[in-house]
Each structure stands twice: as structure tokens, then as C-alpha cells.
Amino acid sequence: MRCPSEDRQHAELLLEHAARKLDAERAAVLEQHMATCPACREYAAAQFAVWEALDNWGAPEVSADFDRRLYQRIEQEVSWWDLMLRPFRALFAARFVPVAAAACLLIAAGVYLQQPDGTPSNAASHSAQVETLPPDQAATALQEMQIMQEFSSVVRADNSEPRM
Amino acid sequence: MDERVEKSMAGAAAALDYDAELMLRVKDGDGASFAVLLDKHRSSVVHFLYRMIQNQAVAEELAQEVFLRVYRSRATYEPTAKFTTWLFRIATHLALNSLRDGKHERLQERLDDDSSDMPVRQVSDTRPSVEQSMVYQAKLAEVRRAIAMLPEKQRAAVLMHKYEEMEYTQIAKVLNCSESAVKSLLFRAYETLRARLAHMA
DSSP, X not given: OOOGXXXXXXXXXXXXHHTTOSXXXXXXXXXXXXXXXXXXXXXXXXXXXXXXXXXXXXXOOOOTTHHHHHHHXXXXXXXXXXXXXXXHHHHIIIIIHHHHHHHHHHHHHHHHHHSTTSOXXXXXXXXXXXXXXXXXXXXXXXXXXXXXXXHHHHHHHHHTSOOO | OOHHHHHHHHHHHHHHOHHHHHHHHHHTTOHHHHHHHHHHHHHHHHHHHHHHHOOHHHHHHHHHHHHHHHHHGGGGOOXXXXXXXXXXXXXHHHHHHHHXXXXXXXXXXXXXXXXXXXXXXXXXXXXXXXXXXXXXXXXXXHHHHHHHTXXXXXXXXXXXXXXXXXXHHHHHHHHTSOHHHHHHHXXXXXXXXXXXXXXXX
16 A cells, blocks of 8 residues: 555545545555554544544534524515515405406407497408409500609619719 | 426436425425425534634625525526535635635634634533633634634635535535545645644644
């Protein structure tokens, strides 16, 4: 076995030995080594002393109101809106929600019945309408389109000339 | 969330630890599970912070902040590591920040108040004499001072190793460093402590 006191990598064996974390097999090997190695014996004794000194350092009990203070802080994190609505939530849940739902239904029914023919809206007026044109009107329209086309080609030709 | 993903995540959490499973329940809105986690870890977090800061009031204040952060993070919690690793990472982060922010005041307070809120572990029922008690208090003050004088990261590593009985891998995850860096931190810390406390044997 390589001497743990000479090597940082192996020194953890001595630390774990003091912490009583070594398994029986490794502890036996280390103790066998320590029997012939004064440096490791000294190291282990000093580490045991540190361990015992630390063992005696207890921490105080946690305050009895620790949880109460924590939950109070958690409560404070809830949004102000939630806090404002909280007193009314029970009332809403118990009575006002069914009443409000019934009122909404009544208003919706009233609006529906206000329509002159009982149809939900005048959607038909917005729909596309296809009308047939008489032949003379169609010829006039085609003529007008041709004039417009000629006019626009003239304008484009004017615009393409470089400006001074 | 996809049900299969949810199931596999819950499975992974259960494999990691029961605490992570509890935290997933908190995520789903189960307040009782948060109470269980609080009950289970309250003392260890407060004690760790107390030994780091050496001021009971500040330690409790920081511990409250730790659990508040846990609660706040419930919606985004993913069980990627052991719950205690996450918990102590928050606690260590807050402790190190607190020490850096108010180092002077706390050090002064510690020096002024060597024996306050410092319980003595009674080994036997027999009442110690005044002299024995004074010797004991002096030794404890020496332990406190030796720990307080360690560099912050070494101190955190020692406290997690000694009092929380954490493995090197877990301490490494908490301190966000390699396992060999943790071994090195502990080696140096215990070397310092041996030099200061070995005479107490």
C-alpha cells in the first residue's frame, strides 16, 4: 500500500477513516499500514481529534415560528389581484356564478330575438352577389377598359423618360 | 406536457430520490408535499447556514429565502439531480453572497459574541462544574473560530462533508466544481483544522 500521508490522492483514505466511512476491508488494510507508519498514525490521530472537536459543535434549534414566517412570506408572494378577489371568491363560487351565467344566457337570447327575421345576423348582405349584365352594357364596359389600358400605357411611357 | 415524457420524468425522479418525487408533486400544486420537504430539510439547511454564517438570526433568514426560492421554482423544477444537491446549492450560493456582502459586520458580531446561541452537546447527564463548562465553552469558541477562518469554499465543503455526510460527487455538484477539486479543498481545509485543533484531543 502506498503511504497515504505522502500523497494527497491517498490522503482521503485517512480522512474517510476518521469519518468512519471506510468499508471493513479498506479499513483493515489501512490499519495494517498504520501499525508500521508513524506519519500515518500521527495524521490519523490528529484527524480524529478534529473530527471529535467538530462533533461537539452543535447548532441551535430552529425557531418555533420558522414555518409560520415562511408561509407568511409565501402568502405575500400571491398577487394583489388574487388577494383582492379572495374574500369574494367563496361568494362567487356559491351564488353569483350560476346567477351571472343565467343573466348572460337571458341577454344573449334577447339579442337573438331582436333580429327582425330571427336570423342571427345580416350575413347574407355581406355575401358575394353575382349579377348578369345585358350585352350592350358589357360592350360599353369592355370599351372603357380598352381606353383605360391605352391611357395607362401612355402615362408609363412619359414616366420612363429621364428627368432633368 | 406529453404523458409519456411526464411518466418517464417522474420515473427518473423516483430513481433519483423520494424528495425529487415530492418536489414534482409540489410542481403539480400539492402544498402538503412542500410541507413534507420543509419538515425533512429545515434543520439541516438552517444548521448548515448557521455554521457557515455563525449567526442564528441571519441563518434562519437565509434558510427562509432558500425554501422560498424552492417554492418559487416549483413550476420550472426538473429532477436533473438529487433534491438535496439543488437545495444545498441554493443554500451555499446565498451563504457565500451573504458572507461577501456583510463580511465585516458578521466577523465583528462573531468576535463580540463568542458564546451566544451556541449549544453544547452534553455527553452525559452529570452537570459539569463551572470550570469544566468554561473549558468546554473555550474549546467550542476555538472550533467556531477555526471554521470561520477557513476560506468560504473550504468551509462549505467541510460542513457538507462532516455534518451533512455528503459524498465528494455531491459536494462537487453543489459547489459546481470537479470531484478532485473537492478533495483538494477538503485536504487543505482539514490540514488547517488539524494545525489549529489537534491539540484539543
